[in-house]
Amino acid sequence: MSMEIIRFGYVPLTDAAPAIIAHELGFAAEEGLELDLMRIGAWAQSRDLLGAGLIDAAHMLVPLPVAQAVGLGPVLPPMDLVMFLSQGGQAVAVNQDIAARLRAEGHGFNFNNARAAGQALRRVVRGPLRVGVPFRFSTQAEIVFHWLEASGFGEEVRVVTIPPPMMADAIDAGEVDAFCVGEPWPSFAVERGAATLLLTGRAIWMSPPEKGLVLRRDFTAARPDTTGRLMRAMWRAGRWLDDPANRGTAADILCRPHYLDLPPELAERGLRGRLMISSAGETRQCDDFIAFHRDAATFPWKSLAALFAARMIRNHGLDPAPASQAAMDCFRTDLYREHLRPAGAGLPGASLRVEGAIDIPRLVAAESGQMILRPDAFFDGRLFEPPSAT
Amino acid sequence: MQKRLSIVLIDPDEHRAGPIVEGLKEAGEYDVHVILEMTDLASKVTAFRPDIVLIDLASPSRDVLEELALASGPLDRPVAMFVDHSDEQLTRAAIEAGVSAYVVDGVRADRVKPILDAAIARFHMFQRMRAELAATKAALEERKVIDRAKAILMRARGIEEEQAYALLRKTAMDQGRRVGDIAQQIVMAAGLLI
Structure with a gap:
């Protein structure tokens, strides 16, 4: 079988793990994809290469496509976030x-x-x-x-x-x-x-949603099948990564010279949630420090696009209604549902919610049956209501 | 008379910065400043009050410039990213060449274009030089491996250098592979056997 090649840009960080693991452990190959992984030095470079079509897909900061959508970047073809790749970290x-x-x-x-x-x-x-x-x-x-x-x-x-x-x-x-x-x-x-x-x-x-899988809107429209296969490969890599037993192996793979090129012991701290906080050697155990999959970690809530857009609107004096709308439009919960339903992903009933309202894991009704949602509270009880949920 | 445009080129690689500056000077009368050292970049750039900033598309320090480009305090001059928004082709050409440009608001597109063209040409030339250098290095490496493979064959089969090379070439042709690949295999096998 001949593999379809996807040029995939990533910035060398621990949370690039889903792409690297999908490539190294065959989750991409299972979907008939060969990831041509390209190490990228700057977030602006990732955005520009994707815009110019020199890469097909990117591991990107969650708010970056939002900034593009509200017009705070160079004029490039529209890009969409189709799923989150990590939370925290x-x-x-x-x-x-x-x-x-x-x-x-x-x-x-x-x-x-x-x-x-x-x-x-x-x-x-x-x-x-x-x-x-x-x-x-x-x-x-x-x-x-x-x-x-x-x-x-x-x-x-x-x-x-x-x-x-x-x-x-x-x-x-x-x-x-x-x-x-x-x-x-x-x-x-x-x-x-x-x-x-x-x-x-x-x-x-x-x-805090940290990285997302970002594609050009015309790519998702012209190649729906490929988009789905790429999303499923990332989703399964994330599932593998969220098994605590795999985190050590993940650190070893990530730190190889052509990826992060660092001692594996360093990446392992974040992946195992055991951080050394000072050079005196004091360590702290932080459960769930970084998540790639569990409890709908990958679902790209439109309300989160609005949350990130809200600060951009305030800081840059943008017109609120069209900016929030453009932001929410680039988080593609529709594609998430369409392409990850066949893989068995839990699908929330709604795509918008009040952000910050859950302080312990919560069982909610899903598209079929029930699912658990991750807690998403802010330390000070902040609640964010997206514009159209009011 | 129009004021001369001030260009800042950020490039830690002196070997590349030199030719780019030359290219810019050939393209017109500009004040060109080069920043080689990346620490505290934002204040260095601001100090020159440039009209245009040029930087390698892949430089991690670009993200620092993105921030400058967005600053819009009363004393800062607004900076538009890339060239005039209408010129998508030039934007694309710049991305492909690996150069990114930050242009202060109000500088006319026709004044930016010759600068971008010159920078794009030099970036391309530099990419080509780097590719050539890499190819030369690889060829030298291969030369060494072939020499070692010949020596192994000469010793093992008691043949002359010319015969050893003929044998390598024939094997490569029979198998539809490159002489360098066959040589590499011989060297590796010899390493295991001897």
């Missing part, structure tokens, strides 16, 4: 000076209390606070903005973009005071002695 880190002041203040670095960490940070930081994120339109930026605002920070916060591999250097050189980035880069910075980890992304928002 981020950590917030502070420089050693702030870490020392937090400790002196009695903060215990328990790593899971965003309210306590935010209040403690508020007490020890006088003056400006510069926070590094990997991209302007990233889940990390949303997490940081929300957490700092809710903790009483205001104008003094400056969020700046730093490429993840340079995050450790940037905090070491004093370019930023803190950062929020995906694994393995927080662990890398700890290993280098440049930073202490303060919180997981999940401590701020229990279900």
Whole structure:
């Protein structure tokens, strides 16, 4: 049988795992696909290559296609997010000076209390606070903005973009005071002695969707069969990845020289949820630190597109109604249902919901039978109502 | 008279930056500044107050420029990404060549085009040079493997160099493979056997 080749762009991060595992363990081949994996250096590059048709599919920051949809990027053909590839996987880190002041203040670095960490940070930081994120339109930026605002920070916060591999250097050189980035880069910075980890992304928002599978809209329309096969390959790779017994093997595969090219021990921390938070060797166990599949982790709620769009609308003075609509239109719950129904994915009854309303795993009615939804509460009880759910 | 356009080229590779600057100077009268070092990039770029910023499409530091392009404070000049939005062909040509351009709002498209054209041409030339260099390296590597395979055959079968090469070539032709591949197999097999 001849394989259909899909040029697949990924940025070397722990959460590129579904694509790499789909390729290495045959989930793509089972669907008759050969993934031509292309390592990409910048999120803007991923967007541009996809727009120009030089790659067919991309592992991309969830808010990036939203930014494109609301007109905050270059003029390129429309692109859609067809499923999430991961939830969580981020950590917030502070420089050693702030870490020392937090400790002196009695903060215990328990790593899971965003309210306590935010209040403690508020007490020890006088003056400006510069926070590094990997991209302007990233889940990390949303997490940081929300957490700092809710903790009483205001104008003094400056969020700046730093490429993840340079995050450790940037905090070491004093370019930023803190950062929020995906694994393995927080662990890398700890290993280098440049930073202490303060919180997981999940401590701020229990279900922060991190990466998605993004395709051009004309591709999904012209090649529905291929789109479905690619989605099923990613979905099954995610299922394999969410078996705790497979996480060690996943770390070994991901860290090979042509993928992440790092010691497997580093990627294993995030994948096993056992993070070393300081160079003194203190570790914290965080269950479900990163998820690829479980409890409808891959379902691309349209309300989440609206949530990310809301901040873009506010910061860039966009017309709210058309921007929210364009954002929700690019999260393709219709394709998710069509292509993952045959694989047996749980399908929620609705595609919109109030975000932040679930604080423990919840059993809900599904398209057929029942399914469990992941908790998605924010640390401060924030609720987000999408425009058309009201 | 129009003010000269100020161009910032961000490229940590001096060997590439040089020819690109030359290409830009041939294309017109511009003030060209090169940034080789990526740390604290945003403030370096802002300090030059450029009209146009050129950077490798694949550079991780591009994401830093994306942020600059979106800044719209009262003192910042708005930056449009890429070239004039109507020119999709030029955008595509730039993406294919691996160059991305950030253009300050208000710079006319006809003033941007010659700059982009020059940059695209030099990026292509550099890609070609890099591909040629890689091919030369591979050829040299293959040469070495063939020499080792010949030496193995000469020792094992007591034949002269010319005969050894003839044997390699005949085997390759019979099997429809490249001489280099056959040589590689001989070297590998010899490594196991001897």
